[in-house]
Amino acid sequence: MIRTRIRSAAAGGAAAAILLFGLSALPAAQLPATPRDALTLVRQALAALEVSPPDVAVATERVIKALFAQDTRGVDMPRVRDAAQALGAEDGTAAAAYLMQALHPAEAEPSGVDRTLLVPVRPRFTATPAAYGLLAAAALLIGAGSLIARE
Numbered sequence: 001m002i003r004t005r006i007r008s009a010a011a012g013g014a015a016a017a018i019l020l021f022g023l024s025a026l027p028a029a030q031l032p033a034t035p036r037d038a039l040t041l042v043r044q045a046l047a048a049l050e051v052s053p054p055d056v057a058v059a060t061e062r063v064i065k066a067l068f069a070q071d072t073r074g075v076d077m078p079r080v081r082d083a084a085q086a087l088g089a090e091d092g093t094a095a096a097a098y099l100m101q102a103l104h105p106a107e108a109e110p111s112g113v114d115r116t117l118l119v120p121v122r123p124r125f126t127a128t129p130a131a132y133g134l135l136a137a138a139a140l141l142i143g144a145g146s147l148i149a150r151e
Contacts, residue, residue: 034065038075041066042102045083049096059095060087076102 035041045062048055063084066075079102086095 036069037071037073038066038069038077038080039071039073039103041069042075042080042099046096046099046103049092049099054092056087056090056092059092060084063087063095063099074103076104 035044041062045059045066048058048062063080066072066080067077067084079098083095083098083102086092086098
């Protein structure tokens with residue numbers, strides 16, 4: 001009985017060591033710098049509202065940064081202010097509508113602008129080596145947990 005517990009503890013320790021070694025080999029994720037132009041910030045805020053469920057906190061942060069941006073070319077700033085007020089009232093639908101209007105200044109844009117580029121694309125999961133590493137680590141933890149629970 002004592003030997004089986006020692007074996008279980010050794011297996012758990014080996015799994016933990018493999019997990020730590022595997023996670024330390026993963027590259028450190030570096031967050032990209034926040035853009036400084038209002039156009040990119042408004043697009044990011046709109047994208048945050050288009051996901052399910054809408055990420056109102058990120059959208060609010062991006063709209064506030066867009067309001068203080070120095071480069072406001074291509075953005076209707078009064079509509080961004082309306083979007084900020086709608087986000088303050090927790091109305092994500094109205095905020096998204098205002099942000100879309102802010103990206104479509106009627107006469108300010110040249111006629112050669114591709115309107116399809118203004119609609120945000122829904123993000124999809126992309127498999128990366130880091131995602132596969134986390135999946136392998138999770139499988140090791142499940143295996144170690146089942147060994148410990150079996151005893």
